Amino acid sequence: MHDLAERELASADNASALVQEQILALLAALPDWELNCVEGIHRIERVYPFADFASALAFANRVGALAEEQDHHPALLLEWGRVTTSWWSHSLGGVHMNDLIMAARTERLFQSGESR
């Protein structure tokens, strides 16, 4: 997971989305994440648990800051006690290595515990 988090995002220009087998192989490094498909578009997702709404909101804001730094953005569903975080590349209509890297960085943020 840490190796993935340290990688730099690459330009997705002229790239194609990863196929299911590739995504599942890469998710071995992110065991709490799963591959889902919404309206035919793959995304990788994890539900993060929190003690209350304020902690969940703080985490969502930190993920948002990470996203702004990289100009690569997740879908965040903020609820009492949890944040569902979904990464995919809109421009590709699927999952790119950049999404795996951002998921690993999200994981690192959660595990740092600073937002709880």
Ligand SMILES: C[C@H](O)[C@H](O)[C@H]1CNC2=NC(N)=NC(=O)C2=N1
């Ligand atoms: C103009 C801007 O760079 C693009 O729209 C970026 C913004 N954030 C993005 N985030 C994600 N997840 N996928 C994209 O294709 C994307 N494109």
